Amino acid sequence: MKILYFAWLRERLDRGEEIVDPPASVRSVSDLIAWLRARDPAAELAMAKPEIIKAAIDARIVSHDTPIAGARVIAFFPPMTGG
Amino acid sequence: MKILYFAWLRERLDRGEEIVDPPASVRSVSDLIAWLRARDPAAELAMAKPEIIKAAIDARIVSHDTPIAGARVIAFFPPMTGG
Amino acid sequence: MGVRIQEAAFDPGAELNAFSELSEGAGAVVTFTGLVRSDPGDPVSALMLECYPELALNQIGAIVAEARVRFGLLDETVIHRYGTLQPGEPIVQVMTLAPHREAAFAGAEFLMDYLKTDAPFWKKEATAQGKRWVEHRDADDKAKDRWR
Amino acid sequence: MGVRIQEAAFDPGAELNAFSELSEGAGAVVTFTGLVRSDPGDPVSALMLECYPELALNQIGAIVAEARVRFGLLDETVIHRYGTLQPGEPIVQVMTLAPHREAAFAGAEFLMDYLKTDAPFWKKEATAQGKRWVEHRDADDKAKDRWR
Numbered sequence: 001m002k003i004l005y006f007a008w009l010r011e012r013l014d015r016g017e018e019i020v021d022p023p024a025s026v027r028s029v030s031d032l033i034a035w036l037r038a039r040d041p042a043a044e045l046a047m048a049k050p051e052i053i054k055a056a057i058d059a060r061i062v063s064h065d066t067p068i069a070g071a072r073v074i075a076f077f078p079p080m081t082g083g
Numbered sequence: 084m085k086i087l088y089f090a091w092l093r094e095r096l097d098r099g100e101e102i103v104d105p106p107a108s109v110r111s112v113s114d115l116i117a118w119l120r121a122r123d124p125a126a127e128l129a130m131a132k133p134e135i136i137k138a139a140i141d142a143r144i145v146s147h148d149t150p151i152a153g154a155r156v157i158a159f160f161p162p163m164t165g166g
Numbered sequence: 167m168g169v170r171i172q173e174a175a176f177d178p179g180a181e182l183n184a185f186s187e188l189s190e191g192a193g194a195v196v197t198f199t200g201l202v203r204s205d206p207g208d209p210v211s212a213l214m215l216e217c218y219p220e221l222a223l224n225q226i227g228a229i230v231a232e233a234r235v236r237f238g239l240l241d242e243t244v245i246h247r248y249g250t251l252q253p254g255e256p257i258v259q260v261m262t263l264a265p266h267r268e269a270a271f272a273g274a275e276f277l278m279d280y281l282k283t284d285a286p287f288w289k290k291e292a293t294a295q296g297k298r299w300v301e302h303r304d305a306d307d308k309a310k311d312r313w314r
Numbered sequence: 315m316g317v318r319i320q321e322a323a324f325d326p327g328a329e330l331n332a333f334s335e336l337s338e339g340a341g342a343v344v345t346f347t348g349l350v351r352s353d354p355g356d357p358v359s360a361l362m363l364e365c366y367p368e369l370a371l372n373q374i375g376a377i378v379a380e381a382r383v384r385f386g387l388l389d390e391t392v393i394h395r396y397g398t399l400q401p402g403e404p405i406v407q408v409m410t411l412a413p414h415r416e417a418a419f420a421g422a423e424f425l426m427d428y429l430k431t432d433a434p435f436w437k438k439e440a441t442a443q444g445k446r447w448v449e450h451r452d453a454d455d456k457a458k459d460r461w462r
Contacts, residue, residue, distance in 0.1 A: 007364055007436035008447050056434075059368040075366060079450035082370075082394065082433035083267075083348060083406055083426055090216055090288035091299050139286075142220040158218060162302035165222075165246065165287035166200060166258055166278055166415075178334060178343075179327030186326060186347060192402070193351030195326075196344065196422075199334060203341030203413065254340070265351065267426055268457070274344075275419050309416070 001068070003036070006077035009053065012046035022068075029055045030064040032074065052078065084151070086119070089160035092136065095129035105151075112138045113147040115157065135161065167234065167242060169226045171219050173249040178256050185243050185261045192240050194270035198260045198278055204253035210291045215257065217248035218286040229280045237273040239264050244277060248287065276313055282306040315382065315390060317374045319367050321397040326404050333391050333409045340388050342418035346408045346426055352401035358439045363405065365396035366434040377428040385421040387412050392425060396435065424461055430454040 003018050010016045026035045030050065037044045047053060055062055056075040068074060086101050093099045109118045113133065120127045130136055138145055139158040151157060178199045186195045204210040226244050233239060241263040251257060258281065262273035282303075289300035326347045334343045352358040374392050381387060389411040399405060406429065410421040430451075437448035 004366070006366055006434070007438075010364075056366070056369050059366075059372050061369070061373070075369065077366065077434065078436065078447075080431060080434050081437045081448045081450055082431075082435035083429035087218065089218055089286070090290075093216075139218070139221050142218075142224050144221070144225070144284075158221065160218065160286065161288065161299075163283060163286050164289045164300045164302055165283075165285035166281035177327075177331070179325075179329070179331035181327070182330055182345065182347070183325070183327035186349070186404075189402075190352065190354050193349050195347040195349065197330065197347070198415065198419070199330070199343040199345070200415070201334070201341050201343065204338065206338050254337075256334075267346065267348070267423075271346070271419065271423050271426075275415075278415055278419075 001071055002073045004073060004075040006075065008078055009046055009076055013042050027067055027069070028064065029057070029062060029066050029068060029074070032068055033064070033076075047076070054079065084154050085156045087156060087158040089158065091161055092129055092159055096123075096125050110150055110152070111147065112140070112145060112149050112151060112157070115151055116147070116159075130159070137162065167230060168244070169223060169230060170243075170245045171217060171222050171226075172245070172247055174247075176245055176247070176256060176259065178259055181243070181245060181259055182261065185241070186263065189240055189263060191265055192263050194264050194267040196262050196267075196270040196274040198258075198274050199256050200258040200278075202251045202253050202255050202257055208293065210253055210293055212292040213251045213253075213257070214290040214292070214297075215248045215251065216288045216290070217246075219248075221286045222246065225284050225286060226281070229277060229284065233262070233273045233276050237262070237264065237269040237276065239269060239273045242273060242277070244281070246281070246285065246287065279306070279309040279313065283310045315378060316392070317371060317378060318391075318393045319365060319370050319374075320393070320395060322395075324393055324395070324404060324407065326407055329391070329393060329407055330409065333389070334411065337388055337411060339413055340411050342412050342415040344410050344415075344418040344422040346406075346422050347404050348406040348426075350399045350401045350403050350405055356441060358401055358441055360440040361399045361401075361405070362438040362440070362445075363396040363399065364436045364438070365394075367396075369434045370394065373432050373434060374429070377425060377432065381410070381421045381424050385410070385412065385417040385424065387417060387421045390421060390425070392429070394429070394433065394435065427454070427457040427461065431458045
């Protein structure tokens with residue numbers, strides 16, 4: 001699956017996207033954040049407060065307990081400042 | 084002094100303005116309305132409900148108890164429907 | 167600040183662009199454009215707008231000055247037409263410029279609520295059944311009263 | 315109905331004129347134009363707007379559909395830019411068309427409140443002290459909550 005990062009999350013990770021292949025035990029968005037943090041010190045720091053990070057699956061905003069099975073694109077980003 | 088009439092008041096009186104010279108006993112806007120009604124059957128009807136008629140002295144809106152001494156132009160009109 | 171009472175048509179977009187020239191500290195422009203409304207179930211063929219221009223300038227000037235202080239506006243313009251207008255034509259345009267959107271919206275709504283009840287214009291509609299004066303709406307008084 | 319996410323500049327007045335073409339039963343157009351704001355005491359030399367376009371179209375499309383039903387709007391358009399913008403440049407424009415002013419104002423305010431918190435854009439300001447991400451404002455959450 002493809003992961004997208006936006007704003008300061010993208011900057012701190014020094015990448016806007018990456019392809020990952022998490023194991024089957026990674027079931028929810030929360031699980032995915034924990035797995036991404038465990039495999040990368042930059043992600044460990046950038047995502048240290050998961051509660052302030054928002055997520056979208058296939059361009060729909062989701063809560064962190066949403067299953068990721070079947071997802072093609074998962075995006076992570078800080079609170080939005082549009083308008 | 085000059086009197087101006089607007090909207091349906093102007094139509095019912097069939098005039099937009101007139102010059103009048105009321106006696107000294109006509110002190111307030113209320114007095115003027117009563118005097119105008121007494122001298123003209125069309126005004127008697129058109130101004131039959133003074134409470135719904137608004138007044139302005141020299142292009143400033145005033146209440147009916149305002150003295151008219153020194154006024155150059157007094158306007159009468161129904162509630163406004165601008166905007 | 168600008169108040170214009172005119173018989174001539176105006177161009178809403180050109181007015182907006184002229185109004186929102188670069189102004190330091192400005193972040194929000196709100197534009198209200200009022201159009202001659204024709205109800206599909208009771209069509210209006212024309213709207214006659216009568217006006218007392220001297221009083222309109224005094225009344226609108228006072229409302230605009232109050233709005234500027236009350237909402238901290240950076241600029242504001244009111245354009246109001248009189249004469250005979252066709253359905254769909256712009257009657258009135260109010261524009262407010264402010265640092266943030268809350269003030270720009272509140273200023274424009276405040277100005278419109280006051281124009282409806284305090285600006286000396288009177289509307290007469292031409293319909294298939296003849297001509298009729300538009301009645302003053304109690305809802306407009308209530309809208310104005312919320313700013314007290 | 316229209317939602318446009320674009321890097322190119324737009325002309326606020328031309329957009330307003332194109333939007334308010336004759337529409338039967340329409341009496342009110344409200345236009346909100348958001349400008350890149352530079353505080354005189356802490357000037358901004360440029361604003362970088364990052365965007366997730368697919369999510370923006372979904373989010374704004376849903377908000378616009380809700381606004382249309384909730385306020386009985388006849389039409390509405392949202393234009394939102396991304397990329398690098400200069401102070402004073404238009405970032406966003408929201409336009410609503412309705413029979414009466416109350417609905418047009420409420421619809422435009424509702425759309426702006428939701429765009430601030432729910433549209434996937436992130437602002438970064440360039441200042442004399444360097445670049446900084448604009449913080450999400452709690453006041454924007456509160457503004458949105460009043461529509462619940």
